[in-house]
Amino acid sequence: MHSLDDFSGLWISLVTPFADGAVDHPALARLVQRLRGTGIAGFVACGSTGEAASLDEAEQQAVLDTVLVAAQGLPVVMGLSGYHLPKMLAAVKATSAQPVAGLLVTAPCYIRPSQSGLLRWFTDLADASQVPLIIYDIPYRTGATLDLATLLQLARHPRIRAIKDCGGDAAKTAALVASGALQVLTGEDAQFFSTLAQGGAGAISASAHGHTQRFVKVMQAIAEGDLPQARTLWQPLLPWIAGQFAEPNPGPIKGWLAHYGLMQAELRAPMTVASQALVDRLVTLDQNLPPV
Numbered sequence: 001m002h003s004l005d006d007f008s009g010l011w012i013s014l015v016t017p018f019a020d021g022a023v024d025h026p027a028l029a030r031l032v033q034r035l036r037g038t039g040i041a042g043f044v045a046c047g048s049t050g051e052a053a054s055l056d057e058a059e060q061q062a063v064l065d066t067v068l069v070a071a072q073g074l075p076v077v078m079g080l081s082g083y084h085l086p087k088m089l090a091a092v093k094a095t096s097a098q099p100v101a102g103l104l105v106t107a108p109c110y111i112r113p114s115q116s117g118l119l120r121w122f123t124d125l126a127d128a129s130q131v132p133l134i135i136y137d138i139p140y141r142t143g144a145t146l147d148l149a150t151l152l153q154l155a156r157h158p159r160i161r162a163i164k165d166c167g168g169d170a171a172k173t174a175a176l177v178a179s180g181a182l183q184v185l186t187g188e189d190a191q192f193f194s195t196l197a198q199g200g201a202g203a204i205s206a207s208a209h210g211h212t213q214r215f216v217k218v219m220q221a222i223a224e225g226d227l228p229q230a231r232t233l234w235q236p237l238l239p240w241i242a243g244q245f246a247e248p249n250p251g252p253i254k255g256w257l258a259h260y261g262l263m264q265a266e267l268r269a270p271m272t273v274a275s276q277a278l279v280d281r282l283v284t285l286d287q288n289l290p291p292v
């Protein structure tokens with residue numbers, strides 16, 4: 001699967017399993033194989049949920065290789081983040097030459113550029129890429145806020161197609177969806193329903209590693225205009241989603257996956273495993289969910 005025009009649907013922002021300090025490639029491949037037939041649109045490798053910040057370049061490439069093989073043709077988007085423009089340009093060039101559907105790219109973290117600096121950053125990266133870019137708007141991680149006007153200007157670039165919206169600004173989300181300029185994918189799992197109901201294109205989600213078919217069915221019900229059915233499926237999931245972010249992501253989802261024997265609950269420092277109390281709470285919530 002190569003470059004994609006349409007990023008709509010549910011994308012799983014994959015965790016990176018570890019075993020004894022190393023990337024656990026067999027567990028990663030099993031996870032992808034387990035999820036690929038659930039009705040999702042595709043996978044994101046090396047997002048924030050994938051602990052990309054703790055992987056060196058060779059490990060990131062190896063994760064991408066494993067996901068591309070295991071996905072068996074389902075689209076794969078690669079996460080890229082940094083604050084050194086020449087290094088980012090090199091990473092964009094090298095990664096976009098591979099069979100990825102797109103790149104998920106953050107604003108530069110820590111340095112807090114102006115809006116014109118952000119415009120330049122994303123334009124330079126999009127110019128260097130052979131595949132579309134999804135702007136990963138996450139000011140609470142990067143320290144940089146992208147204004148609506150900046151995003152609308154970026155949307156004019158032929159290779160900037162979508163936004164992963166963690167902007168925390170409901171008015172900006174609504175205006176972006178209404179503009180039709182970019183496909184809006186929520187990156188805040190609790191806003192899955194509201195983004196889709198407003199006409200957003202989908203989600204890039206960490207928590208949808210679990211109860212994936214329920215997420216997909218909510219999406220389908222909204223697309224069919226069946227809001228009562230969508231609400232019935234969605235509302236019982238909310239405490240579970242809140243639990244997934246009650247401690248730093250991806251500790252809870254890794255703990256939950258480990259509880260079901262799908263991988264080890266291992267993170268790289270300074271990220272930490274979820275508390276046993278939280279994992280127990282998530283498992284109890286699983287048991288109380290009505291069937292889909």
Ligand SMILES: O=C(O)C1=N[C@H](C(=O)O)C[C@H](O)C1
Binds near residue numbers: 013044047205206
């Ligand atoms: O890695 C991601 O993509 C996601 N990251 C968010 C975060 O910053 O923790 C959460 C979202 O579900 C997906």
